[in-house]
Amino acid sequence: MSPAATGAGAARSAPRSYRDTLSRSSARTLTRRRVVNHAMIGLTYLAALIATVPLLLILWYLVSRGAASVNWAFFTEIPKPPGELGGGMANAIAGTLILVAIASVLGLPIGIGAGLYLAEQRGARLAVAVRFLSDVLNGLPSIVLGIFAWQVLVRPFKHFSALAGGIALAAMMIPLVTRATEEMIRLVPVSMREAALALGYTKWRTSLSVVLRTALPGIVTGALVAVARIAGETAPLIFTAFGNQFWSLSPTQPIAAIPMQIYTYAMAPYDDWNRQAWAGALVLLALVFVISLAARFATRSRFGLGGD
Amino acid sequence: MTDAAATPPGLSATPADGSSAARIEGSSIGDRAYRWTTTAFALVIPVLLVAIAGAVFTAGWPALSKFGFGFFTHSEWDAVNGRFGAAPAVFGTIVSSVIALVLATPLAVGVAIFLSEFAPPWLRLPVAFFVDLLAAIPSVVYGLWGILVLMPFLRGQVMPFVKETLHLGDFPLFSGPAYGPSMFAGGCILAIMVLPYISAVTREVLLAVPRSQREAALALGATRWEMIWDAVLPFARSGIIGGIILGLGRALGETMAVTMVIGNSHDISASLFAPGYTMASLIANEFSEATNDLHLSALMAVGAGLFVVTIVVNAVARWLVWRTSRGPTA
Numbered sequence: 257m258s259p260a261a262t263g264a265g266a267a268r269s270a271p272r273s274y275r276d277t278l279s280r281s282s283a284r285t286l287t288r289r290r291v292v293n294h295a296m297i298g299l300t301y302l303a304a305l306i307a308t309v310p311l312l313l314i315l316w317y318l319v320s321r322g323a324a325s326v327n328w329a330f331f332t333e334i335p336k337p338p339g340e341l342g343g344g345m346a347n348a349i350a351g352t353l354i355l356v357a358i359a360s361v362l363g364l365p366i367g368i369g370a371g372l373y374l375a376e377q378r379g380a381r382l383a384v385a386v387r388f389l390s391d392v393l394n395g396l397p398s399i400v401l402g403i404f405a406w407q408v409l410v411r412p413f414k415h416f417s418a419l420a421g422g423i424a425l426a427a428m429m430i431p432l433v434t435r436a437t438e439e440m441i442r443l444v445p446v447s448m449r450e451a452a453l454a455l456g457y458t459k460w461r462t463s464l465s466v467v468l469r470t471a472l473p474g475i476v477t478g479a480l481v482a483v484a485r486i487a488g489e490t491a492p493l494i495f496t497a498f499g500n501q502f503w504s505l506s507p508t509q510p511i512a513a514i515p516m517q518i519y520t521y522a523m524a525p526y527d528d529w530n531r532q533a534w535a536g537a538l539v540l541l542a543l544v545f546v547i548s549l550a551a552r553f554a555t556r557s558r559f560g561l562g563g564d
Numbered sequence: 565m566t567d568a569a570a571t572p573p574g575l576s577a578t579p580a581d582g583s584s585a586a587r588i589e590g591s592s593i594g595d596r597a598y599r600w601t602t603t604a605f606a607l608v609i610p611v612l613l614v615a616i617a618g619a620v621f622t623a624g625w626p627a628l629s630k631f632g633f634g635f636f637t638h639s640e641w642d643a644v645n646g647r648f649g650a651a652p653a654v655f656g657t658i659v660s661s662v663i664a665l666v667l668a669t670p671l672a673v674g675v676a677i678f679l680s681e682f683a684p685p686w687l688r689l690p691v692a693f694f695v696d697l698l699a700a701i702p703s704v705v706y707g708l709w710g711i712l713v714l715m716p717f718l719r720g721q722v723m724p725f726v727k728e729t730l731h732l733g734d735f736p737l738f739s740g741p742a743y744g745p746s747m748f749a750g751g752c753i754l755a756i757m758v759l760p761y762i763s764a765v766t767r768e769v770l771l772a773v774p775r776s777q778r779e780a781a782l783a784l785g786a787t788r789w790e791m792i793w794d795a796v797l798p799f800a801r802s803g804i805i806g807g808i809i810l811g812l813g814r815a816l817g818e819t820m821a822v823t824m825v826i827g828n829s830h831d832i833s834a835s836l837f838a839p840g841y842t843m844a845s846l847i848a849n850e851f852s853e854a855t856n857d858l859h860l861s862a863l864m865a866v867g868a869g870l871f872v873v874t875i876v877v878n879a880v881a882r883w884l885v886w887r888t889s890r891g892p893t894a
Contacts, residue, residue: 548697
């Protein structure tokens with residue numbers, strides 16, 4: 257590290273240093289520079305190697321410890337009380353699907369609408385402000401969104417509900433979908449918009465049935481990425497959906513979710529519960545990866561094979 | 565139509581508005597309705613933010629008004645006697661985030677340089693894919709892995725190595741008994757979690773550095789590394805710092821994984837091997853066991869603090885990244 261630091265430090269303070277070293281061109285400085293060059297490039301290879309290790313380790317443990325417990329009962333049964341072996345996560349899987357559905361129904365139209373606005377009124381003062389604020393919203397910790405939904409939707413009604421959970425997740429989703437939509441719409445060539453207007457389309461029809469439609473595969477990708485992101489969220493649900501050991505599909509009742517079930521099982525001192533936590537994590541990750549892959553596929557068909 | 569062709573894409577529809585002699589009557593109602601609808605959707609975002617701020621501060625107000633700013637500097641947390649101070653959580657949030665950044669930054673920047681400059685084409689895609697996937701893993705899965713795999717490993721291998729093999733056991737940072745759940749474990753998990761964010765921003769910023777910058781350095785006789793170090797990195801510096809601060813924003817607010825491995829203790833300890841608390845993990849861990857309104861309110865006040873801090877941190881980060889990636893102006 258020290259030769260790199262001295263060599264680079266000297267060079268940085270005086271940009272002429274290459275010429276100096278070249279003109280003095282003793283074989284030793286050249287060799288040293290070459291060694292530093294290779295060493296540092298080697299270090300970036302090492303960084304890449306180290307950075308991929310955690311992912312491989314996590315995947316390895318999920319599969320080796322979780323796969324054996326992913327069985328029929330896991331998908332069809334609800335949790336058993338502590339002490340009894342077996343049981344599954346059927347209620348949590350259904351709960352996660354319901355929570356994601358509520359979040360999508362609220363978050364997608366708002367996100368897409370806001371994205372259309374940002375792309376079409378790009379320079380407007382309001383658009384600049386909304387763009388910045390959507391980044392701010394995106395940067396908020398999810399737990400803060402949970403507190404928000406709890407204060408607004410749980411506290412006044414005095415009980416936890418799936419609806420509150422879905423709204424907290426929708427608040428996470430909106431900025432993601434907004435920015436994805438904006439970017440995709442900006443990729444649509446102006447000529448398409450102009451062609452539609454020249455054919456006598458009104459502006460709103462041009463926007464919706466030409467521009468939005470062209471950008472749709474990209475927006476689907478953005479939406480799927482957002483769904484993948486919220487499906488694994490736990491923190492906001494602690495305050496809102498709360499979790500449920502029993503079968504419930506009602507939006508006004510506390511509801512179970514896979515990530516919360518993993519949390520409960522992981523923190524428990526029972527081996528059987530830890531085992532189920534691994535299985536739950538494997539299923540959750542598989543779900544997230546499948547959605548992410550679908551997202552990639554949606555984009556590919558847009559930019560690669562898009563025939564029409 | 566020439567008019568529209570000259571304007572940037574986003575605005576193309578607007579100038580036609582005034583000069584729409586050829587516009588069919590009635591279409592403007594649809595256009596106006598469309599415009600108002602999208603504007604209304606866009607307005608949801610600021611309204612939502614205001615509502616979040618309002619809700620979080622309302623929820624935390626009883627505690628904030630009772631303890632004042634001292635809430636964040638006192639370290640006593642006594643739910644029974646109704647005395648609350650969040651200093652240990654603030655301390656833990658800072659320490660765990662710093663550990664995470666110290667561990668993750670060199671790796672993330674290294675990976676970004678590797679991907680943007682040195683990676684052979686056949687390696688670039690898989691490595692980028694793997695690092696991106698790290699960002700897709702849910703927090704609770706990190707927590708599960710952390711508590712059942714990483715923590716035993718740290719307690720069994722890494723901590724004894726630091727204390728005995730390296731003889732650093734008397735050094736305050738590593739003193740005391742080596743617990744599994746600890747500030748160090750929390751920092752390690754956070755490091756893995758923020759790595760993809762820092763690396764993604766850094767890569768983006770490096771790609772925004774003009775080719776001419778690289779070619780000029782090479783033409784002056786720089787080696788490839790000297791080109792990176794002297795020409796590319798200084799150019800990208802503020803963007804990279806922005807990426808690191810963005811990672812900091814993630815680390816500050818990260819909840820589940822940290823809650824599961826940090827030990828959840830209200831003691832402030834100099835040792836990284838001792839358990840601690842972070843603001844987010846304090847809220848998540850004590851929410852369900854909060855016994856009275858003041859306790860709940862104290863937790864929400866911690867949330868309000870987190871809200872303010874993450875907004876400031878993210879705003880600074882966005883500004884730095886924006887300043888770099890808009891490219892060389894003037």
